[in-house]
Amino acid sequence: MTSKANGKHIVVLGAGYAGLTAATRAGKHNRVTLVAPETRFRHRIRQHETAAGHPARRPTVAEVVRGRGVRHVRARATELDLAGRKVLLDTGETLAYDTLVYALGSRTAWHGVPGAAEHAYGAERAAEVGERLRTADRPGTVAVVGGGATGIEMATEIAEAHPAWKVRIVAAGRVGGWFSARGRAHVLAVMAGLGVEVHEQATVTAVDQDGLDTTAGRIPGDVVVWAASMEPLPLAAEAGLTVNAAGRAVVDRYLRSVSHPDVHVIGDAAEVTVPGTGTLRMACATALPMGRYVGRLLAGRTGKPFAFRYAVQCLSLGRREGLVQLIHGDDSMRPGVLTGRTGRLTKALIVNAVVRSLR
Structure with missing residues (x-):
């Protein structure tokens, strides 16, 4: 399957790992509107550093999309008109699209715990x-x-x-x-x-x-x-996309909604099952490859179904320690780990590479 979206209008909702990555790649050969209220990329895997008071190192959205056919609209999507192929924004603006990329990610889940x-x-x-x-x-x-x-x-x-x-x-x-x-x-x-x-x-x-x-x-x-824990935003379910019990949109092998194939859903918002790997967990490690894939698909650079295998799991444990857990491609654990300075530096290299990979 080769995309026929080249030259058409693509609307991307969300400027996280999946959304930004998809927008920058699709924007090489398409007219893209990126809808997100942030002016800076929210580097979620560095939130623990921010909580500890360390300076945030986050590029602006404008820096990331520079040189691509991407217009950034600072707004939030409030309603999706899937039949009419329109997105309603909290600014009162309505955006028509040929293809929609839904990448609104997830939010903290409170599970109804009082207080x-x-x-x-x-x-x-x-x-x-x-x-x-x-x-x-x-x-x-x-x-x-x-x-x-x-x-x-x-x-x-x-x-x-x-x-x-x-x-x-x-x-x-x-x-x-x-x-x-x-x-x-x-x-x-x-x-x-x-x-x-x-x-x-x-x-x-x-x-x-x-x-x-x-x-x-x-x-x-x-x-x-x-x-x-985290949960997907409710907009996908409210709009009528087919979702699972947790509210994640169910997609096919090309990351298209199974109920609305003109809508691609990626990142934490999507339930993605890959043969031989299983259902992907919510993570930067899965969102980035989804964004790259959909961006290339919409730019006509690939026609293959989405494929993914896990590589490692890694953690920061303060400024002087880290953990890199070796895993199988299906995310199951291997016995081996990297710790100490090696673990910390490996995690730092991966985190720093994330920003570069957005483009």
Whole structure:
């Protein structure tokens, strides 16, 4: 299947890893309108650095799309008219399209936990966390909810940057429990060295201004950071795209909506199943290849179905430590890991390469 979209109008919703990558590549041979309220690229895999108070290193959207046929409209999509091929924006503008690329990503999922949305900071508010820690009258306690990659990176980065604060990580399961035995052991050892208090098998049942209620008891927290899980934005389901039970749009082998083939869905918003690999998880590691693929498809540079295999999983564990977990192509764990300076530098190289790969 070779794209026939060349020279037509493509609207891309979202300027994250998937959306920007698709726009820059499709914009080489098409007229592209990129809809996103941000003026700077939101480098999500560096949010833990922002939360710890480190300077943000993010290019502007204008820098990334320079020299391509991409017009950036600073707005949010509020409604999709799929039958009429139109996007309604919060500015009152309506955009007609020949092909739509839906790449609105995901947001913090609160799971209906009482007080969570009111008293906890989602990962999107990392800059507010950094400001809160910097301007507090006195050090206190930080409770990071979530034992996944985001929670681990948040807890270790904050603990290292703010040693006067007591940092706790709270997980419904095991912290880093999906890693190999060596990988998880390294994560826990680094946390112990940084003084991070680990609470496992503790499901949060409520949040208030003083901390958390959990199935394992009360856990104090002057600042609560919620890094438990993410969910897709509801616009795809509201518009009538076929979605799974979690709200992710179901796509075919060419990353087209199974119900509306003139709409490509990529990144965290999409449920993508690749033969031999499985259903892809929400991650920068999967969003970038999706964006590259759709951009090349719409530019007429490929006609093959989307293919993907995982390479590694990696974590920052503060400024001096890191973990690179070796994995199989289907995302299952190998025993081997890279740690220490090697792990940290490898993760840094990967993170820095992400911005270059957007174009």
